Amino acid sequence: MKNTRTLTEGALLASLFAILLVITTYVPLLGMITVWALPLPFVVYTYRRGLKAGLFLWVVSFFLAFIIGGLITIPSAFIFGSGGIIIGELYRRKLSGFSVLIGAGLVYTANMLLVFLGLVLIIGDNPIQMAMELTREQIELAQSTLGSFGQNPEQLEQMNQMIDNMAYLAPVMIVGVGVTLALLTKLISYLLLKRLGHEVHSLPPFRKWSFPRAFLWYYLIILILAMVGAEEGSMMFMVIWNLFPLLEIVVAIQGFAVIFYYFHHKKVAAAVPVIILIVAVLVPPLLYIIRIIGIIDLGFDLRSRISGQKK
Numbered sequence: 001m002k003n004t005r006t007l008t009e010g011a012l013l014a015s016l017f018a019i020l021l022v023i024t025t026y027v028p029l030l031g032m033i034t035v036w037a038l039p040l041p042f043v044v045y046t047y048r049r050g051l052k053a054g055l056f057l058w059v060v061s062f063f064l065a066f067i068i069g070g071l072i073t074i075p076s077a078f079i080f081g082s083g084g085i086i087i088g089e090l091y092r093r094k095l096s097g098f099s100v101l102i103g104a105g106l107v108y109t110a111n112m113l114l115v116f117l118g119l120v121l122i123i124g125d126n127p128i129q130m131a132m133e134l135t136r137e138q139i140e141l142a143q144s145t146l147g148s149f150g151q152n153p154e155q156l157e158q159m160n161q162m163i164d165n166m167a168y169l170a171p172v173m174i175v176g177v178g179v180t181l182a183l184l185t186k187l188i189s190y191l192l193l194k195r196l197g198h199e200v201h202s203l204p205p206f207r208k209w210s211f212p213r214a215f216l217w218y219y220l221i222i223l224i225l226a227m228v229g230a231e232e233g234s235m236m237f238m239v240i241w242n243l244f245p246l247l248e249i250v251v252a253i254q255g256f257a258v259i260f261y262y263f264h265h266k267k268v269a270a271a272v273p274v275i276i277l278i279v280a281v282l283v284p285p286l287l288y289i290i291r292i293i294g295i296i297d298l299g300f301d302l303r304s305r306i307s308g309q310k311k
Contacts, residue, residue, distance in 0.1 A: 006049050010057055013041035017057075018064045021076060025069050036184055038076060042084025043189045047092045047198065054085040075118075079111045083181065087189050097203035101186050108185075109178030116174060172242040207260035211250055216298035219247040252287055255294030256280075261303045 020038050024031035042061075046054030058081040065077035086107045090100045186203075193200045222243050230236040260273045280286040296302050 013045050017041045038080035039084030039185050043088040046085050046088030091200045097201045104182035105179045108181040112174045112178045209257040251291045251294040255290035258293050258297045
């Protein structure tokens, strides 16, 4: 009886995945919404029936994806199926919300890397290089247009330099997409599982987010290397160019978490730190202050000192 229920539930969830994939593939506007639901059948089935059942559903999804759209839709089954299985399994093991997010982030990042390498092998060229060339063509057209009107195209030349640096940003872009997919999938999965009556751990409040202190040393080392400089095109240049923006984001998140913690401690309306966050994102110089706060918190545990004032 139990096996019958498992197979029946698996068939229903496989059908749901097929329907979602059809909509995502052939209904562009609605597909922008349904694409985020593709991992959910795998999350639910793995959480309820275990890892082996989730892997079986994953195999079935490949056949369904091939029937629906041929080879083009198989990557969707691969990417979202594996992500959903990992999230469902980690939730089933009662791990913390952060552990689920980290696990999903690693899987999605690995998936994006495989897709990137697959595109390179299939089309025989670097997709980022192709995007750079297309963007550069548009800039050259804009330069000629501005020149005909007697305008100074210096800003467009600066954009050309930025585009040249995009060649070194493939790793950070892959990680960024992977983490974004993981975060959204994790949040949607949490809401669904809670709705179905399952006990799962959520992410802690933003004010309690904190990275390991080791990130401070990583940031300082990369910052020093960036100040010293490295030859363009060298391995060290690529490491600095990719790690530095990622570590700046980490330090900024740490700083924003301190801001949220401080205003929560002072019992100020939550809208105030939200406004500060928005303004800081829109006014980049303010981010320097936020990063300094994050550095101080990583080094000296600023939040414990803030809470200590209450005692």
